[in-house]
Amino acid sequence: MEVFTDFQCPACKVLYLTTLQRVLDNYVNSGKIYMVHRDFPLPMHAYSMVAALYSRAAAHIGRCEVVEQALFENQEKWEMNGDVKGTVAAVLTPAEMKKVEALVESGAVQPFIDRDKQIGQAVPVTQTPTSVLHTRNGQTYPVVGQVSYDVLKTLLDQLVK
Amino acid sequence: MLQSAPFTFRRLIIWLGRIVIAAIFIYAGLAKLIRWDMHPHPPIGIATSLFALQIDSYQMLPPWAVLQMARWLPWIEIAVGLLLLIGWRLRIWSTIVTIVIGGFFVAVLRAYFLHLDINCGCFAKPEPLTGLTVVRDGSLFLLAVLMTIFAFMESRNPHPWSVSDSPAAQTHS
Numbered sequence: 001m002e003v004f005t006d007f008q009c010p011a012c013k014v015l016y017l018t019t020l021q022r023v024l025d026n027y028v029n030s031g032k033i034y035m036v037h038r039d040f041p042l043p044m045h046a047y048s049m050v051a052a053l054y055s056r057a058a059a060h061i062g063r064c065e066v067v068e069q070a071l072f073e074n075q076e077k078w079e080m081n082g083d084v085k086g087t088v089a090a091v092l093t094p095a096e097m098k099k100v101e102a103l104v105e106s107g108a109v110q111p112f113i114d115r116d117k118q119i120g121q122a123v124p125v126t127q128t129p130t131s132v133l134h135t136r137n138g139q140t141y142p143v144v145g146q147v148s149y150d151v152l153k154t155l156l157d158q159l160v161k
Numbered sequence: 162m163l164q165s166a167p168f169t170f171r172r173l174i175i176w177l178g179r180i181v182i183a184a185i186f187i188y189a190g191l192a193k194l195i196r197w198d199m200h201p202h203p204p205i206g207i208a209t210s211l212f213a214l215q216i217d218s219y220q221m222l223p224p225w226a227v228l229q230m231a232r233w234l235p236w237i238e239i240a241v242g243l244l245l246l247i248g249w250r251l252r253i254w255s256t257i258v259t260i261v262i263g264g265f266f267v268a269v270l271r272a273y274f275l276h277l278d279i280n281c282g283c284f285a286k287p288e289p290l291t292g293l294t295v296v297r298d299g300s301l302f303l304l305a306v307l308m309t310i311f312a313f314m315e316s317r318n319p320h321p322w323s324v325s326d327s328p329a330a331q332t333h334s
Contacts, residue, residue, distance in 0.1 A: 011278070126287075126289065127278045127289075139199075139203070141199075141203070141207070141211060142287065143211075143214050144218065144279065145214075145277075145278065145279045145280070146218065146220070147217045147218060148217055148224050148227075150224035150225075150228075151210075151217040152214065154210045154213060154228060155207065155210035155211065155213075155214065158204075158206050158207050158210060
């Protein structure tokens with residue numbers, strides 16, 4: 001399951017905090033589904049690229065989930081003042097934050113986000129969130145927008161059979 | 162001797178409504194079940210789940226209602242479309258169709274004004290919900306309303322030429 005999101009997208013926030021958490025608990029952790037998060041910052045969101053950079057840098061030091069959670073939970077705050085860095089710093093240790101900042105400033109993580117965007121454009125992803133379900137037999141099913149877990153579950157249960 | 166009633170504006174709208182709306186409903190129902198836009202076509206169960214996700218993106222109904230609607234709506238669309246086409250009990254089915262299309266129109270209008278970035282889901286395939294969708298659904302709703310009103314008018318006040326040559330009818334006219 002590839003999930004294309006934009007950290008500044010309200011629907012992505014709801015999807016992440018409600019539906020995806022349960023998918024992680026009930027399908028990913030039990031090995032039924034392999035989930036890949038892809039960053040797809042939209043041009044109309046001023047700080048989503050910055051948020052994606054910090055999230056991807058955090059992933060490089062194994063702190064992706066904590067930072068993603070913090071970014072989505074505090075979305076309304078940092079999208080007003082652009083303080084992505086402060087939001088991320090609040091959930092990392094000073095040493096971790098230093099590594100993350102270094103990765104962001106060096107530009108080392110930008111190519112990963114660019115690649116995610118290219119993958120998204122090939123789908124094509126026209127809005128966020130967009131989830132693409134890939135089955136073992138090569139079939140793909142796009143799921144666009146914010147969806148509730150109970151509805152998504154009916155599809156997932158059929159696909160993992 | 163009975164004569165065929167002329168093709169009035171009222172009858173034209175009824176015929177147009179029956180054919181256009183029936184065709185759209187039957188096509189929409191089949192499209193949701195068969196998913197012509199996907200290759201290979203998914204099983205009906207998966208197609209129904211995908212349709213459920215489209216309904217869910219409107220954020221109007223609780224999950225249980227979304228699932229029921231996804232399960233039954235395509236079949237209802239096909240059945241009602243066929244009934245409309247054959248013209249049996251036209252007033253009943255045209256009323257039901259109008260209510261259904263009215264429901265769709267309200268949902269689309271709401272999604273449009275809430276700036277929900279979603280797919281229409283009208284014909285299953287990905288189709289962004291835009292102002293054009295609102296205009297299209299609004300036009301269809303208008304056609305359905307006119308068709309229904311004229312169907313009732315036609316039944317209560319048929320054209321004089323379609324009335325038989327009975328003494329009662331002659332006295333009445």
